[in-house]
Amino acid sequence: MYSFYLVLSLCVLQVHPMALRGPVLARYQPCGLGVIYFDKITEILWRAEINLELYQNLQAVEIEIVFENEMTLYGLIVYQYRFVLFQVSHDSTILINNQSHNFTFIPKGGIPDIYHIYTSLTQRGNITTSVPTVESFRLNRMVLCNAFLKAADTLSSLDASRPGDAVNSHVCGRRSLDHAEVSYVRTEFAQPGDWPWHVAILIKKPFTDLANYQCGGNVISTTAVLTAGHCVFLENVLVDTNRIIIEAGLTNLNDFNQEGRQTLLAERVILHPDYSADQSTSDLAIVIVNKLRYTEYVQPICIWGPVYDKTALFGKQAVITGFGTTEQGMLSDTLRVTNIMVQNDTVCNDFAPDLYPLLLNEFTFCAGFGPNAGINPRNGDSGGGLIVPIKQSDHKVSWFLRGILSKCGLPTGQAICDPAYYVVYTDVGPHYGWIYHNGGLLFSSNVVS
Numbered sequence: 001m002y003s004f005y006l007v008l009s010l011c012v013l014q015v016h017p018m019a020l021r022g023p024v025l026a027r028y029q030p031c032g033l034g035v036i037y038f039d040k041i042t043e044i045l046w047r048a049e050i051n052l053e054l055y056q057n058l059q060a061v062e063i064e065i066v067f068e069n070e071m072t073l074y075g076l077i078v079y080q081y082r083f084v085l086f087q088v089s090h091d092s093t094i095l096i097n098n099q100s101h102n103f104t105f106i107p108k109g110g111i112p113d114i115y116h117i118y119t120s121l122t123q124r125g126n127i128t129t130s131v132p133t134v135e136s137f138r139l140n141r142m143v144l145c146n147a148f149l150k151a152a153d154t155l156s157s158l159d160a161s162r163p164g165d166a167v168n169s170h171v172c173g174r175r176s177l178d179h180a181e182v183s184y185v186r187t188e189f190a191q192p193g194d195w196p197w198h199v200a201i202l203i204k205k206p207f208t209d210l211a212n213y214q215c216g217g218n219v220i221s222t223t224a225v226l227t228a229g230h231c232v233f234l235e236n237v238l239v240d241t242n243r244i245i246i247e248a249g250l251t252n253l254n255d256f257n258q259e260g261r262q263t264l265l266a267e268r269v270i271l272h273p274d275y276s277a278d279q280s281t282s283d284l285a286i287v288i289v290n291k292l293r294y295t296e297y298v299q300p301i302c303i304w305g306p307v308y309d310k311t312a313l314f315g316k317q318a319v320i321t322g323f324g325t326t327e328q329g330m331l332s333d334t335l336r337v338t339n340i341m342v343q344n345d346t347v348c349n350d351f352a353p354d355l356y357p358l359l360l361n362e363f364t365f366c367a368g369f370g371p372n373a374g375i376n377p378r379n380g381d382s383g384g385g386l387i388v389p390i391k392q393s394d395h396k397v398s399w400f401l402r403g404i405l406s407k408c409g410l411p412t413g414q415a416i417c418d419p420a421y422y423v424v425y426t427d428v429g430p431h432y433g434w435i436y437h438n439g440g441l442l443f444s445s446n447v448v449s
């Protein structure tokens, strides 16, 4: 516990650093499914995580995976201070067929909540892919992923408008096309289309064509970007709407020719009526534009709401994205992404009892891995989103926005947020009504199942 917290204050930053530690995490999600993904653990080792918790009332489970390449079951991991060779996390019957392309796993004795498989591509001849590409995935003989389902996963499949629909309904929180399967976390190199709802908000300098990076934001409809209220202020003065620029579909701020980049001028700014600079309770603003095109690089995020109880979030992993700073404190021009953990209010309140209780209430929550985390976002990008993947009835994941980054711990006299401190987010759940009415939400599926 820090003894110097008395001299600390929580501060809204005008610069938005987020420094990440830990290796790049490549994640492969066959067919964009919520139930299975592969994390790249080392250059050759992948760990599949199968989340059986998502299914209630399973009596037995049989997991069948057919890989495009020949695979080796493998995993040397540290377990109780010793190196142990693991194939799978639970005692199982394993059937391997068709020259190590087809695998069947049947856990013995009870259904695990999370089942892990450790596997590598067998190094034989020239392997053109480094990803353990799944040709088919079946759970209890039900096909959840195959070539047919992959081919059906197109950009137009996200357009839910039907002939005769007056409004252009759209599926939210999904990546499209090629981007549905491989994404990168904890890296400098988020790929275009990985996080298609994340935008950069720039502010034009007076009397010039130059603009400065200000904040992150989240596409919630073709005409609305949700960001933090404090992001539309400069030195406590509301910024003129005609100085605000939205840059969507980009992963590199300085690549003006990036394919898919859309630049729009703000038409209107709607600041939350209860906005207050020293609180996070309603630190929200909607920037209205005319208007974004949904492409494989620009898609809307779902809003998790209306919901007034945040306790279900406590201890849950989420993801934040932002154009942060590098370790040297310079603004990074590439989009970064990291995991984060939402904490029980008591964790943050206990950590700094004179700070967090002033900010945490039923409209806010705190997140972070604490002072000693190996992977520690130094602090997120103001206005950026805290997003959570949620399995839908089609077994795929939709991403839901739950928090907008509001305040970070800033030691007095320091210009950069202290990574040891938890970050305070404005919870969008209880603000859903306000967001819906002002953001033009017209999603065909925006329901947490």
Ligand SMILES: *[C@@H]1O[C@H](CO)[C@@H](O)[C@H](O)[C@H]1NC(C)=O
Residues within 6 Å of the ligand: 066, 067, 068, 069, 098, 101, 102, 135
């Ligand atoms: C073996 O697996 C490969 C790759 O999935 C497939 O192309 C081939 O048809 C399979 N052969 C048999 C006999 O199942």
Ligand SMILES: *[C@@H]1O[C@H](CO)[C@@H](O)[C@H](O)[C@H]1NC(C)=O
Residues within 6 Å of the ligand: 066, 097, 098, 102, 136
């Ligand atoms: C391997 O999987 C493929 C695709 O599901 C299937 O057609 C084939 O019969 C399987 N082969 C063996 C030997 O299990």
Ligand SMILES: *[C@@H]1O[C@H](CO)[C@@H](O)[C@H](O)[C@H]1NC(C)=O
Residues within 6 Å of the ligand: 125, 126
């Ligand atoms: C593997 O790739 C290398 C370089 O791309 C090439 O020179 C070599 O001939 C390839 N080997 C096989 C077996 O295809």
Ligand SMILES: *[C@@H]1O[C@H](CO)[C@@H](O)[C@H](O)[C@H]1NC(C)=O
Residues within 6 Å of the ligand: 311, 312, 314, 344, 345, 346
């Ligand atoms: C949050 O922490 C308090 C105090 O430790 C505890 O009573 C409560 O059950 C926790 N809430 C959840 C949802 O874990």
